[in-house]
Amino acid sequence: MTEDRAEQAEQPNTNGNSEQPWRDTSRAPRERAELLVGAMTIEQKIAQLHGAMETINIYNIELPEDLSEAADQFRVQRHVAGIEELGIPRFRITNGPVGVGMGDGYPSPSATSLPMTIALAAGFDPKLAHEYGDIIGSETATLGQHVLEGPGLCLHRTITAGRNFEYFSEDPYLSGIMGIEVTKAIQAHDIIAMAKHFVLNDQELERFRTSVEIDEHVLRELYLLPFEMVVKDADLAAMMSAYNRIRSVYASEYRHTLTDILRGEWGFEGYVQSDFWSARSAAPSLNAGLDHEMPDANWYNEENILRALEDTSLEIETVDRALVRRFTQMFRFGQFERTYAPGEIDAKAHGARAREIGAQTAVLLRNDGLLPLDPNMPTIAIIGQQKFAAEACLGGGGSSKVDPLYTVPPLEGMQDVLAGLGSEAKVELFTVADDLSNLEDARMVASGADAVVIMAGVVASEGEDMAEPLLPNNQNRMVAELLTANPATVVVLKDSNPVLLPWIDDARAVLEVWNQGTEDGHVVADLVFGVVTPSGKLPTTYPRDAKDTLHAAHPERYPGTDEGDGYPVIRYTEGLGMGYRWFQSQGIEPLFGFGYGLSYTTFDVANVKVDALGGVRSRVTVTATVTNTGDRAGAEVVQVYVGIPADGQPPKRLVGFRKVHLEPCEQQTVSIVIDPESSNHPFGVWDYRAHAFVDVEGDYTVYVGTSAADTPHAFPVTSTSNA
Known part of the structure; x- marks a missing residue:
């Protein structure tokens, strides 16, 4: 079916008829799904088992360095093709969980770039999480999408993990509570929320190969817990499987988690989608409980499915089961009846809400009375590298990154807030080169200002872990030297992850604002000048030294070792001692602990x-x-x-x-x-x-x-x- 005809198929179908009874909206969603699947040919069933991107072998493909070409493919083909004669609409999927990321359509829809999930957790407020999810759900619906791939519920086992910015915290309860509210709010807009990544995708290094060995009680009490909470308390519609192996079996084929626990014990009635290219088989994964392959038909294609049905390694009832699970959720949220008519997001209104959320997530780490700054001082200098001092820090490297409707850079944001306070202060921006070649000039600017706001940070990314928990581009040296240039210096951190702060004893005031997104400039200025009082609490522990972390001198814990099978094995031998539980059980005092945060x-x-x-x-x-x-x-x-x-x-x-x-x-x-x-x-x-x-x-x-x-x-x- 052509793209135009597929669009035409997306028309409301509310009146049932004897030939197509699944269109009868008075029937229960599962009944409608069973009737629809019962009317489908095997070819139609197989076509609905997978996404519509042209098959890509991710292990052999040579992607361009900036990934722009690959990203364009993701954006335009993040969907399942519709079937006009059955009234099945094109099923549109967008990434999350920090806003509407790479969605179906070209170019990918722009949306509100929200503070990162780690920041939301620092808010320690379920109401804030509901507000956050409401923005995401509203924008997903406005843009005509059906699924939002989020929230992310894995834990911050290591502070260098590349996707910590997508996940809430090191604590399963905090992660679960916030995830429940985000999920409820998204699904209130008749959007399918998809929790991810199920389970133990707690690191990005070798994520396609690594096997995680973990004791059952540790799995249950820590890493499964936030997923269990969201399934049971938010009526979650969809789950995304992880890339990694669990006990030598790929997560997309691990029946213990996908079926025995998720469905048998927790009562999950939604469907399970693979992460992009995380499916590793046809029959084994379908039998284990994986229902849908994205983004293509690398495994769930006609050749593989028909062969498996023929040799009885797969039964047609299992195929039907997978489709019924997904269609039930689509019927539940009225997605068969919804006409594709994307609208326009109210960028100003949603930006204002993002600004309010962001201000409540910042954590005041240190303050000797310097903050809040007097807005009426004559001169203020913003100093830092381009990504953090000259631009709004959007964060979220990888597929979840949001194309923002607009941004507020630090200089403009500070000028706006000062003007609103009636201040005539002069604000100067000095951008430090990434190689610190103009650091001496930065020192001169700092020494000549009445107050200095240093902006530094890290933007982590999907697909790779940080080599060490340090600010990149030698920013620690930059901060240390600038702190000696002016006693009225505030350090504003814009981080995706906790980092080591070797200069902390020389800093009078340190504010962690995370990767803020669209409203970065306004949020930081609101906090620095006391328009808003910081109220965030750390969702993850900041260690004093890298040697204090649970995997220091324990390569079997991370990054893993090859035990003879040819792939890395990571052993969670620390047991329940992860995050603040690790520091407390070992008697190690962190730099800043879980739940910590000062105020004005x-x-x-x-x-x-x-x-x-x-x-x-x-x-x-x-x-x-x-x-x-x-x-x-x-x-x-x-x-x-x-x-x-x-x-x-x-x-x-x-x-x-x-x-x-x-x-x-x-x-x-x-x-x-x-x-x-x-x-x-x-x-x-x-x-x-x-x-x-x-x-x-x-x-x-x-x-x-x-x-x-x-x-x-x-x-x-x-x-x-x-x-």
């Missing part, structure tokens, strides 16, 4: 109480009174952790949090309920014999505070009822 105001958390009369087998309620004791409006995050009385468990795990916004001198009592029946199993450990989460005998400890390290309120809770 101060808070007092008092009257902390824990109601746990029923022990951990009943709901535990934590209450606390939070008071803003400073002279600025701001927000604090009350965090609740639990210590589990079992061997191998880390000292603490996050089980609850609440962000509270307060005016000066305002007081509010917050209540956080920890439900043992909730999808994150807050008090549970994986029991191999019971094949389930159970609570163990002994004395648990509930910790309450404002970061993983700062929990001054501790309460014992028993595992059995006191009644």
Whole structure:
């Protein structure tokens, strides 16, 4: 079918008829899907099992250096071809999860470039996550797409992982809570949300080859947990399989996760799509639970499927099952009835929302009173390399990168905000060469200004991990030397990942704003001049030294070793000791820990109480009174952790949090309920014999505070009822 005819096929079909009963919108989505599949020929079925890009062998293809040609193919062919005679529309898929990325259409649709997912997690606010997902879902619908490939739910096991910017945090509970809200908001727009990458795609290095070896309890309690939460609590419509092997079997063929756990235990009723080229077979992957191949028919083509059906390594019922799963979700969201009529995004309105989100995600790491800067000082210098000081830092290298509707660079953003404050301050931008050849000139500019804002950072990318957790292009030297040029110097970090900060002891003020996207310039200026008070908390730990990380001197943990099978094997031998759990279990003090973040105001958390009369087998309620004791409006995050009385468990795990916004001198009592029946199993450990989460005998400890390290309120809770 030609492209024009395929477009014509995308017309509303709401009236059922005796010949095509699946068009009857009064029928249940699954019934409609079964009726449709029952009417399809084998050729039509196979055509719907895969995307419509011309087959590319990714292992042999020579892609251009800038990937522009390959990217154009992704943009124009990110879809499944429609079938006019059956009323099946062209199925349009766009990447995420940091905005509408590479979508179907040429050129790829422009959209709002949002702060990276790691930044959203730093907001520690489910309402913020819902707002974020609402923007994405709205824009995906406006652009006529059907699927948004996001949220990303893998964990920050290593701080150098290339896709950490797409994932929320090192903590499964925080990742799950934020992922639930993003998913709900996307799907409220009748868009299929697709969580990814299922599972253990926690590194990009050798992602097509690596096998991950992991104990079952570690898999369950950490890496599967955010996926479980989103499946159970957000009614997730689709899942994307990962590239890596799991226990020597490719994730796209691993029945234990794709079927036994995902469907058998969690009750998932959506469909599973391969990551681009992550399918490695026809019959084995379909039998394991992979339902849809993207972006082409490298495996799910007529030759392979028909041969497998003939030799009975594949049954037609399995093919039907895969199609019914996807069509059910399309019918669920009314996508067969939707006319393709892409509209125009309200760039200004969505940009304003992105600005508000971004300001709430920044983390104030250090401040001796320098911040916020006085907007009425005569001269301010912005200094840094091109990508961070002269341009809006969009971030997100790889297929999830958003083509922005507009951007606000740092200089223009600062000038706008100062003008809004009635300031006549002169702002100068000095761009430092990537090779630091003009660093001495930068020092002279810094010494002559009344205040200096250094902008530095890292933009990580899909497809590669950072070699080490350092700012690229020798920016650490740049920062260190500029800090000596002017005592009124603020360091603004724009990072995709946590990095080492060797100059930290010489810095008076350090603000982590992450890769902000479209509204970068406004967000940074709002924060630097105190229009907004920073309220973010670190979603991932910043180590003092690379030797403190879980894989230092442990190549078997990362990057893996060849154990004789010809591919790298990564062993998660650290067990449950990952992220802040690693640092606490090893007694290592990080530079800045999980949940940490300062403010321009101060808070007092008092009257902390824990109601746990029923022990951990009943709901535990934590209450606390939070008071803003400073002279600025701001927000604090009350965090609740639990210590589990079992061997191998880390000292603490996050089980609850609440962000509270307060005016000066305002007081509010917050209540956080920890439900043992909730999808994150807050008090549970994986029991191999019971094949389930159970609570163990002994004395648990509930910790309450404002970061993983700062929990001054501790309460014992028993595992059995006191009644």
